[in-house]
Amino acid sequence: MSPPDLSKAWLRRALTQPDFSKHLAPLANGDRPTVLDHADEASHSFFAALAATAATDLGRKRHWLVCDSPRQRERLATELEIWGITALVLPDSPVNPDSEIHEIHDPETAAEWFSILEILAASDAFTLLCGPDSFSQYAPSAKSLLSNRTHLTPGQKLDPANFAATLTAHGYERVPTVTARGHFAIRGGILDLFPFQSPRPLRMEFFDTELESIREFDINTQSSTRKLLAADLLLAEPPAIATIADYRRENDILISINPRHENLFPDADIIITENASATEGEEDFTLAAYPSPLGTFDAGDFVLDELRRETFFRQLNEWQREGWDIGIVFATKGERDRFAELSGKDLERDLGLSPVFGDLVSSFTIPTTKLAVLSSSELFGRYRTLGTVRRSTIEKARAMRARASLDDIEPGDLVVHYEYGIGKFRGIVLDDDGEELQIEYKDGTILSVPLEQAHLIGKYVGIGGRTPDLNKLGNATWKTNRKSAEKSILDYAAQLLRIQAEREHESGHAHPQDSRWMFEFEQSFHYTETPDQRRAIDETKLDLEAPRPMDRLICGDVGFGKTEVAIRAAFKAITGGKQVALLCPTTVLAEQHWRTFRERFSDYPIRVDLLNRFRSPSEVRATIAGLNDGSVDMVIGTHRLISGDVTYKDLGLAIVDEEQRFGVAHKEKFKHLFRQIDVLTLSATPIPRTLYMALMGARDMSTIDTPPPNRIPVATTVTAYDERVIRDAIRREMKRGGQVFFLHNRVKTIAQVHKKLQELVPEARILIGHGQMEKDDLELVMHTFVKGEADVLLATTIIETGIDIPNANTILIDRADRFGLADLYQLRGRVGRAGEKAYAILLLPRDMMTVGDARKRIHAIKQYTALGSGFKIAMRDLEIRGAGNLLGTRQSGHIAQIGFDLYCQLLRQSVDRLKGKQNPSQQDTTFKADFIISTETLWTATEKSKPRLPAFLPTSFLVDAKLRISAYRELAEANTEKSLDLLEKSWIDRHGRLPHPVVNLLLIARIKAIAAANAVTSVELSEQRLMLQRNAQYILLEGKRFPRLTKTKPAEKLTEALDLLQKF
Structure with a gap:
């Protein structure tokens, strides 16, 4: 029998037991509430599933489960899955018209709330977990919620202009790029939309007034992810004129779990409680559920304490002889395999155990039905809150919001031009030659930069918040600063590469490849690794298996899963016969890590000790002796670990957490002590992706940018004191x-x-x-x-x-x-x-929030609302701090001088140059053709009878100027045919069919990319000649003549030039 069938069979067995069936009989007519008392908390999910199953058998399929705390609701939702019930958890309402507090609600939570309301309004079957206060929450009426829905299918007639007007009328905001719920954008035949209640944004493609396709897209990359056959939209957030209580129907079942007072819900159909029933007479223990008599184990006890293990198996044998059903709930298959290995027996045949998969906090027994359900978490000493395991129904929408874009330049921002330095962006203006970016330099001088050269400009981002002086046009200061930075960056890159080369030639220990234990250990992880985390783990394990000492840096935000990378590395080293030391900057952090590592290693004979000031002298002596004789496999502590009296029998891996918080003297000591062994460093400050890409070739590092899927965004409130x-x-x-x-x-x-x-x-x-x-x-x-x-x-x-x-x-x-x-x-x-x-x-302060001082209040609310909308600015600031920590004081000074974007660009070029990589850029090649018109203004003024060809980004294609700047930058950075193919595909996906000027622009970019790859620095098409230069010399055919073009039409000339270049 499969595990899901097993758990359902146990429920059925209980329902057929006379005492249970008698207690649950009143559900058929609703005469009085049924009380299931003396039910230990560990069994609440079982009894809730039992009640829901009995109600469903009677045709009552809408179940409301009420329990006090959010933690209890999350735990029950997780544990109900063991019994085959998928429960909804109603989040707190985002609607509170009586509140004077300005609360910034997480949009994903609001979306989940509305999607659950839709189920309550329309579905005939559900199981919902909610709190006692939920019924008084304000909510839209069920009728208004359902009437605000719009159904969309490909092929239907829908005028995009009318649909956009409808969206605006219902509170949606038109923006250039969709980044949040309630946004929509129109670009050509594409309409992007992020509905209020949807987990993902939608991309609708039109042909005239026909809806051709509907696709979901990624908010970060703006790329389509999958096609949809249909979509339902909640056009507007209806007014909150009802309460959650209004969604209850007459035949719904209300189950109250462990209420503070039995009369809290007088209309409850079923009450499940740990306490005795309030009814008079003798207490009835017929249906009682008890904790397991086996007790709980500390981390490692089950593996290391043979006596306790014998007691455990003796109890199993006793239950088996008496005909009990014994189930054991494993979190993962790896945990089950490890348990079978420890017992040395077949679980079902020899031990009478039925394995079930899921998450159960504690074990329980029900003598009446002869059922014992055991928890592997309790067995192996893992005490966690199961709310951390349950996955939100829309958690995938909580991917990290896009980082602040360097194209996101506003008038007044400081910018850096590669040739002219730091200036102040004044805006985009239209003149006779087309659109231009205007930058103000010292003394008020204005530099006008054509839009198609936007790639030469980046937003200025420095370190430490100091505002730099503007450069002076024509002054040599900027070029001097840039040259100084270029030299220093080259030296820095050379130093990194030299250190890397030295480590390459040093002999280290090559740890063995993954063992069966390693496989089981990874399978026992209770979460799904994020892609970044998986990549970091794989890179670290490959380093450990290499015959040179590892020196890898793991960067990531707080709580993004760096510790799990360290845990895997430590386990691999220990099971390969080496000792591990983990250094922490504080005793508190050391103790937290010690608890975490002990629990994660609890299935295995691994001894993890702690060294800090809170350990007794005898404990310290025992740990130091154990490190010396090898009986301690891993030690966690502060810089006490590198004291002279601490010696290791065979140290193979050192993990340094938050290295930036240790002093210079300690860091130097680390380098000396750990020179010949593997070192893994963890940094809690994220770094910008641009810097990561620049350093990738010179420093072994992994970044974890994606938050774990169970992170529930924090509800942020702004209020007067x-x-x-x-x-x-x-x-x-x-x-x-x-x-x-x-x-x-x-x-x-x-x-x-x-x-x-x-x-x-x-x-x-x-x-x-x-x-x-x-x-x-x-x-x-x-x-x-x-x-x-x-x-x-x-x-x-x-x-x-x-x-x-x-x-x-x-x-x-x-x-x-x-x-x-x-x-x-x-x-x-x-x-x-x-x-x-x-x-x-x-x-x-109250004066920032009072109505009388409205301007201050609005400013404060606007400023802090950014906390609820992706943290672009905050993340950017934090990343730059991380860059400063990583690069050091001197390099931070250069970032302040030339700006972060240019610094990363120069660093990447330096690393490539020192490694002998040639990265030709299409920007290294000039292109000129006597028939190309490169701006929309000139094209409009051009006499169409002449053979001319437009090559630019039309305003009709990209209405927003910032999007055109971004597109020109993307085009400039696409240096190969492959990257241009990807860019073209992306533009079609995001903006719809490409108009002829854009097709021509991409064709010219291909010509330049192929020319650059062949070291051609200049391409010129003049009349019927193709004039190419390499090293300032024209490339001539036999007879000292230029290659000839046979085509006469402009578009055909471009294609022919491309074909000729591809034959070089």
């Missing part, structure tokens, strides 16, 4: 068993704030932490908070980096107006790490 808001936020978090960060960045007044918080929430345990405390005292505070022994940490920005407390899911930031967006982004990243709903509350 209000003690009620603060009190309610702290109590809300404490009520669900969580912890709170309160950020107040002035040490001078932090004690006063502590006193005020204690008055507001007297029951809260509040700690203070700031950078002016003694180091030992601060670490003790952090240690206490990490262990969950306090409710609130009142701190300065010391919490900004290097701390991971999954149980802290609310952060209040006092005087948020004093922080930049990047700082707020990192601070907000402290919460929402465990897949739970998290809250960030930005407290602003």
Whole structure:
């Protein structure tokens, strides 16, 4: 019997048991609520599935499951899947007309909320998990929700202009490029649209007034991903004139799980509770469910403690003799295989165990039905919140928003022109020759740059926020700075390559290829790796298997999965017979890593020890002795690991977490100690992709840009400082068993704030932490908070980096107006790490929020709304900081002088040059033809009787000037025929059919790319001659003549020139 069939069979067996069938009989007529009491929390998903199955058998297929905490709802949703039930989880409502707080709602959460409302309105069968307060949430009426839908299918008649007007009338915003919900864009025959309730944006292609196709597209690449046969749109967000309670129908089943009071829902059909029923008389334990008598295991106990293992198997034999059904829930196939290996027996034949796959937090037994369901997580000592495992129905929409584009230039921004330096962008103007970009230099001088040369200009991005001086046109300062930077960058690239070459020739240890244990270990990972994470793991493992010492850097944002890369590397090294050391900058981080690594290695005989100041002297001595004799496989700690008294029997891998936070002396010591062994460095600050691409050939590094799929965006609130808001936020978090960060960045007044918080929430345990405390005292505070022994940490920005407390899911930031967006982004990243709903509350001075000071209020709201719309600016700022950390002070100075974009370009060229790579660019080749008209203005004025050919991007093709700038840059960067093929395909996908001027422009780009690949620096078509130059010399055929063109029509001449070049 397959695992899903097994779990359903257990449900059926329980339903046919007389005691259960008697208790559930009232469901048929709804006479009175059925109470299933003495049900241990571990069994709640089983009893909920039992009740839902019984109701479905009676034709009642709409089930509302009500439970108190979001954590409980997420856990139940995950565990119900074991019993074959896919449950919806209703998120908090994005609609609250009574609120005075400006809340920035995650668009994906709002979309999920609306899609669930549609199911509640239209479906005859569902299982929904919600909170007790959900029924009073404001919502659109079911009727208005369904009447606002529009059904689209390819082939239908639909006027795009009329449809665009309808979208505008329903609150959609027309933009050049769709980047968020509620946006639409029109380009030629393409209409892009991101519906309010859809997980992905749609691309509709028209031929006149016929809808030809509907495709989904990727918000980051703007490329189509798949075709759709139809699409349903919620045209508008209907007004909230009803509540969730109005969606309930008469025959719906309401199941209340572990309510605080049994009379909380007097109309509940079923109540599932851990407590005794409130009915009079003797307590009835007939249907009771109990925790497993086997108890819980600490990480590693099941593997290392033989006595406990014997007790476990003895209990299994006893149950088997008494005819019990024994199921064991494994998270993965790898976990099941490892358990079978440890037991040395066949699970079903010898042990009577039925393996089922899923996620179950705790084991339980139900004596009445002789059923024991065991949890592998409990068995192997993995204690996690299952909310972190459940996947949102629309999580794929939460891919990282596009980084700030260097084409996203606004008037007033600083820009860098390759030849003339730093200036101020003034805008795009139209003159007699066509569109031009205007840049203002020192003394008010204006430089006009044709739009088709936009690739020579980039947005200026420096380091540290200092505004540079504008350059002076005609002055030598810019060229001197650029030459100085070019030389320094070349030296820097040479240094990187020299270090890399030295390591290539050093002999290191080649770790063995992946073993069966490695395969099982990877299979036991509870999540699906992101593509970036998988790539980083594979690159690291290849380095470990190479006979040279590894030196790989893993860069990625907080919580993007760098630790898992380190875990895989450590496991590979240890199972290959080597020891591993993990260095952390703080004792708190070391302890967190120690817990994580122990739990991940708990299925295997691997000893992981911790060295920090919180260990007793005897524990420290035992660890040092174990490292020396080899009985300790891995040690985690601070710089204590590199003290003189710590020696290793056979150290094979050193992992350094957040290297930038160690001092220079420690870094030098690392280099000396780890010279002959493999080193993996983790950096919590992301770096820009452009820098990654530039360094790729000179430094072994991997970047993880994609967030894990279970990251639920943080609900961000902007509000005036209000003690009620603060009190309610702290109590809300404490009520669900969580912890709170309160950020107040002035040490001078932090004690006063502590006193005020204690008055507001007297029951809260509040700690203070700031950078002016003694180091030992601060670490003790952090240690206490990490262990969950306090409710609130009142701190300065010391919490900004290097701390991971999954149980802290609310952060209040006092005087948020004093922080930049990047700082707020990192601070907000402290919460929402465990897949739970998290809250960030930005407290602003009241005078910024009052109606009487509307301008300030609007400015504040606009500024912080950026936090809810992709963090482009914040991410850009953070990445540049990461670049500064990685490159060092001197190179950061050059970035400040010439701008980040040009720095990366020069660095990449230097690396390629030193490695002997020739990367010819079509920009190295000039093109001229006496029949080509390269601007729209000149083409309009051209006498059409003459044989002329247009080659430009028409405004009718790309209406928005920024899109044309971006397209010209894309064209300039496409240096090969292959890249031009991809660009042409992308343009057709994003903009529709290409008009003739664009086709001709691409043809010229192909001619230039082929010429550049053949070292031809100049191509000129004059009358019937094809004039080519290489090294300032014309290329002539026999008889010292130019190649001749036989065609007379302009378009045919271009094609013939291309054919001739391809024969070179």
